[in-house]
Amino acid sequence: MPDRRFYSPAGPLTLRALAAVSGAEIGAGDPAAVFTDVSPLDTAVSTDISFLDNRKYRESFAASEAGACLVAPGLASLAPAGMALLVTAEPYRGYAKVARAYYPDREPEPVQTGASLIHESVTIGDGTQVDPGAVIGPRAEIGRRCRIGANAVIGTGVAVGDDTAIGPQAVLAYCIIGRRVIVHPGVCIGQDGFGFALGSDGHEKIPQLGRVLVGDDVEIGANSTIDRGSGPDTVIGAGSKIDNLVQIGHNVQVGRNCVIVAQSGISGSSEIGDFVIIGGQAGITGHLTIGAGAKIAGQSGVMRDVSPGATMGGSPAQSGRDWMRGVALLQSLVKKRKGA
Template identity: 40%
Template structure:
């Protein structure tokens, strides 16, 4: 589709600097965009590319617009504006609003209007699919599952029994929701499995990436709040609670019974130990190990950044003497006080 700059400015409430009749038919970066595409500048690292861009127009702030050689849509938050515009150019295919003849549906499952169910999908006994739900090929919806309006399950998603998913939630391919939590008791040289009798409850407008695993609760439910976004390969253990609008990047692992507040941002490959509490509005930097509760909002991190190999080896060798150095300094301080 094509939109004029005047139309985009009106939709975004942006100040247009340029020809309002010029049309945009796609999206691009500052470096690659053609005159028919819209680009944006949000990260200061890309500021050097602004003056050479060939884009049809650029979303940017008023200060940045002064140096832009093409038309601009001036907004306070260019990335947010870009997110809104991107929906016009979404290439996701429309799911056919039909039930494929090779789908397997339990006789007592409730299927509301305008639902799409793909080939080889399985809908278990007592499941309820609200209006507008999309279940793609090979997805499995277990017994007693409830899918809210316009939930979308991509191929090969597996939803175990008793899971409840709120409206407009999206779950990408290969994710497993409601598998047994990692609960075992050890005695007499062997492990005894603890039955996981809770479920998983997911709120509205959640987006879950590919190959995510969310375990069911051991006793109470695992709970994911409204507006949460989970990147690929995130793992949430049993009885984890995630507050509204929290975001987790790829490969985050959260151990059982930890509670994460609302509006948190958890970086890639962060590990969070079990039975911890993380308050609202916490940012955890990538590769950090969280081993105790966080009670104050702010930014936390513990991972060592990459360094030249020779310097990293020297610093690692010195780190081994840290305790010895501490004791020597401590003794010198004590001796100085006695003197």
């Protein structure tokens, strides 16, 4: 269930209405049954509607407690008993429409033109200073001894822990920030993840209903971007240090005490273990698991899971040793040919 601090669903909606919104057919269930929210398969409860788009998650589907689910015809038979089904060739696209029906685009409580920079409902702890031009939205909670930089923007409902510094021009939305965190200038946290159901007649936007959770003692470098989760949260573990211009996609889980060097990027839903070091300009594709203590060389392109403690390099990334061997081998072949 999306955090009520940030999101208020517009429902409930009947299965019949959900079928109409999504363009799916009712494959099972009472058309008059009502559902109140959307949720991923593994966290859904009986009042939620979920979706199965990728065969990879069919076990989560079979075990899900979701009351209803959007599913492709070929996978419908794997549904657990009693689950209402909306059958469609494009379940993800259908989910996009259903989620937008529950969570229409516009935020429910917009600040008004000409309003004061700091909303009257904001709470600010003792010893905190707010620099000129900073804007703080409704119901935000700022801890003690914080510094909110000039012209920073803190969105509706955001919570910032004690002794945290938010840099000038930073933008925080849909996030819970820990204690002693340093957010450098220009950082954007909590904007929509890059989620679309691609289609030949245009791409359907997937509402992003999660948050960003930033642990204690995290540092986030200038102009880095951290998207909020699509339903699950994006999480940055305590003590992790993120350099400038880093991109963290939606649903990414970064462990504790990681070091993520400038201009690297982590694609959606990847999990990074504790004490992982990621070199500059490295890229990690989506839905991977990087084991604790792994070291990823700069400019690597990681396309598979990485074992704990492994050192990886190259694009596509291999073990650091094999990468260096390949480089050396190719250089020696070139040398040989030049000599010939």
